[in-house]
Amino acid sequence: MKRTLASAIIAAHSSEKGVEGEICRVKVDFAFANDITAAPAVESFREMGAKKVFDPRRCAVLPDHFTPNKDIASAEQTKRGKEFAREQGMLYWEVGRVGIEHAFLPEKGYILPGDIIIGADSHTCSGGALGALASGVGSTDLAAVWALGETWMKVPSTVRVEYTGSRPGWLTGKDMILSLLGRIGVQGARYMALEFGGEGIASLPLDDRFTMANMAVECGAKAGLFLPDEKILAYAGERAARNFTPVYPDEGAAYGRTERFSLDAMEPAAAMPHSPDNVKPVRECGSPKIDQVFIGSCTNGRLRDIAAAAKMLEGKQVHPDVRCIVIPATYEVYNQAMERGYLKVFTEAGAVVCTPTCGPCLGGHMGILAAGERCVSTSNRNFVGRMGSPKSELILASPFTAAASAITGRLTDPRDAADEKIFAYFEEE
Amino acid sequence: MAGSYEGTVWKFGDHIDTDVIIPARYLVSSDEKELGKHCMEDIDRDFVSKVSPGDIIVGGENFGCGSSREHAPLAIKGAGCSCVIAASFARIFFRNSINVGLPIFECPEGAASFETGDVGRVDPAAGTIENVTKGLTFTIVPFSPFLQRLIALGGLIPWVREELEARRKGA
Ligand code: SF4
Numbered sequence: 001m002k003r004t005l006a007s008a009i010i011a012a013h014s015s016e017k018g019v020e021g022e023i024c025r026v027k028v029d030f031a032f033a034n035d036i037t038a039a040p041a042v043e044s045f046r047e048m049g050a051k052k053v054f055d056p057r058r059c060a061v062l063p064d065h066f067t068p069n070k071d072i073a074s075a076e077q078t079k080r081g082k083e084f085a086r087e088q089g090m091l092y093w094e095v096g097r098v099g100i101e102h103a104f105l106p107e108k109g110y111i112l113p114g115d116i117i118i119g120a121d122s123h124t125c126s127g128g129a130l131g132a133l134a135s136g137v138g139s140t141d142l143a144a145v146w147a148l149g150e151t152w153m154k155v156p157s158t159v160r161v162e163y164t165g166s167r168p169g170w171l172t173g174k175d176m177i178l179s180l181l182g183r184i185g186v187q188g189a190r191y192m193a194l195e196f197g198g199e200g201i202a203s204l205p206l207d208d209r210f211t212m213a214n215m216a217v218e219c220g221a222k223a224g225l226f227l228p229d230e231k232i233l234a235y236a237g238e239r240a241a242r243n244f245t246p247v248y249p250d251e252g253a254a255y256g257r258t259e260r261f262s263l264d265a266m267e268p269a270a271a272m273p274h275s276p277d278n279v280k281p282v283r284e285c286g287s288p289k290i291d292q293v294f295i296g297s298c299t300n301g302r303l304r305d306i307a308a309a310a311k312m313l314e315g316k317q318v319h320p321d322v323r324c325i326v327i328p329a330t331y332e333v334y335n336q337a338m339e340r341g342y343l344k345v346f347t348e349a350g351a352v353v354c355t356p357t358c359g360p361c362l363g364g365h366m367g368i369l370a371a372g373e374r375c376v377s378t379s380n381r382n383f384v385g386r387m388g389s390p391k392s393e394l395i396l397a398s399p400f401t402a403a404a405s406a407i408t409g410r411l412t413d414p415r416d417a418a419d420e421k422i423f424a425y426f427e428e429e
Numbered sequence: 430m431a432g433s434y435e436g437t438v439w440k441f442g443d444h445i446d447t448d449v450i451i452p453a454r455y456l457v458s459s460d461e462k463e464l465g466k467h468c469m470e471d472i473d474r475d476f477v478s479k480v481s482p483g484d485i486i487v488g489g490e491n492f493g494c495g496s497s498r499e500h501a502p503l504a505i506k507g508a509g510c511s512c513v514i515a516a517s518f519a520r521i522f523f524r525n526s527i528n529v530g531l532p533i534f535e536c537p538e539g540a541a542s543f544e545t546g547d548v549g550r551v552d553p554a555a556g557t558i559e560n561v562t563k564g565l566t567f568t569i570v571p572f573s574p575f576l577q578r579l580i581a582l583g584g585l586i587p588w589v590r591e592e593l594e595a596r597r598k599g600a
Contacts, residue, residue: 040459073457122497138499138525187491385471
């Protein structure tokens with residue numbers, strides 16, 4: 001049998017064969033929860049009669065959603081997760097050292113090529129950027145993994161997404177994944193896996209791959225995977241917290257279907273309210289006026305994203321009617337942005353820089369929208385009420401587009417707000 | 430999922446996401462009753478005051494898409510709904526519902542037949558959904574044998590409890 005990457009990883013973790021459609025019991029390499037999902041997981045864990053997590057070095061709790069705690073209720077909730085982690089000797093990082101889970105864990109080498117990763121958060125699929133089968137679940141499923149070190153998984157059929165052509169500097173992973181969403185829709189890969197490939201991917205920086213894998217779940221997918229190429233192996237090799245074995249698909253594996261894109265024909269894209277698949281080229285969106293820009297989240301809070309926003313805003317000013325909020329996803333990103341002078345660029349341009357947190361992405365804190373307000377956000381979901389009032393509007397776009405819009409006060413294609421020269425920097429790699 | 434369910438239907442569209450089932454601002458609690466007070470509030474402010482115990486939510490395609498919050502099926506239970514019928518479910522919501530014991534049924538034709546106010550009846554043992562108001566009967570897409578076992582055991586918690594018992598004895 002010729003295997004896709006997803007089924008090859010499942011087969012490597014199971015005594016079963018990993019045939020598509022089969023339900024397999026798989027060993028899990030790493031399992032984590034956040035400040036919202038940990039507390040109910042702990043409750044389920046106790047109800048299961050479990051005493052010890054399967055391996056404390058492979059189990060983690062990361063406070064990132066409502067942290068630094070926004071109110072008493074969130075403080076209590078975060079505390080329950082922390083106490084459990086300490087009791088079990090699990091991995092836990094306090095605010096000031098942590099970051100958004102899906103950006104932080106790969107940085108620290110806990111998500112590695114060939115792994116099966118289970119997280120009680122839907123954007124766990126971000127780990128697919130490193131060639132791991134990483135999938136989000138709810139708290140009770142996560143509790144079962146903590147107790148058993150295993151989970152059940154139906155072997156998904158795979159949509160292969162192929163890119164040809166070469167990528168101009170202004171074209172980001174965000175534009176690429178939004179274009180896919182625009183084509184296949186929010187359930188275009190429901191119950192399936194996405195496997196990204198083709199010559200157009202080879203030069204794509206890792207940060208952009210994380211953005212693409214991150215939004216696999218917006219297509220309804222269980223996971224979104226990249227093949228571990230040299231770039232991935234070098235990144236993982238430098239950071240690995242344990243040994244790992246990369247896994248590859250078989251030549252000639254049978255895919256559910258294949259979607260092909262030419263990078264030469266692609267444009268900066270935006271998802272208009274209220275669905276991530278309501279996607280159009282930015283220049284065809286009618287330049288709506290905006291009240292807020294948010295640059296951050298597990299989708300676009302990595303160094304290249306922050307760099308893109310900084311290059312756009314350098315020497316410019318945020319429009320007087322706009323709040324521009326920049327949140328690096330982790331402290332590693334934050335510190336590098338500081339060293340490179342990006343944070344100063346932001347504050348001089350009149351943007352706000354906050355400590356790593358999910359914050360406004362889920363309408364948590366640090367940038368909630370009022371009724372009638374509109375925001376351009378680099379995050380991944382623009383559902384009704386996602387960032388605050390159910391009468392507010394969210395537009396999803398790349399960091400370039402978000403920063404360009406912050407300058408003009410309207411949704412703006414980055415090519416219309418900046419000298420083409422700044423994009424040259426982003427063509428390398 | 431023993432017995433059958435009968436109740437008034439509340440009909441929603443395609444892609445009902447977990448942010449409207451239970452907005453993130455309420456995720457500072459995981460108490461079913463507390464969450465139930467805000468179920469569907471961003472799509473229908475009065476839903477919670479209109480719904481009666483045993484009522485049935487009917488959705489279109491991809492019901493429960495979005496975040497992994499288990500709070501979503503809990504909020505539906507907490508609001509008093511007996512079950513959810515949809516044309517299809519998003520993956521994580523599907524797993525979560527089975528894990529927390531919210532009965533869900535996939536039935537594209539059945540889901541399409543309902544309007545708000547119709548009376549629906551589900552007989553899981555017979556594998557049928559009835560639109561009582563319109564006098565129509567439909568067949569439920571059956572669960573895989575593995576899931577049927579999981580559901581018969583009462584969800585994931587008893588399943589893991591058994592598994593841990595077996596490991597203790599085996600060790
Ligand atoms: S940044 Fe947003 S999407 Fe990502 S984990 Fe946090 S809340 Fe979820």
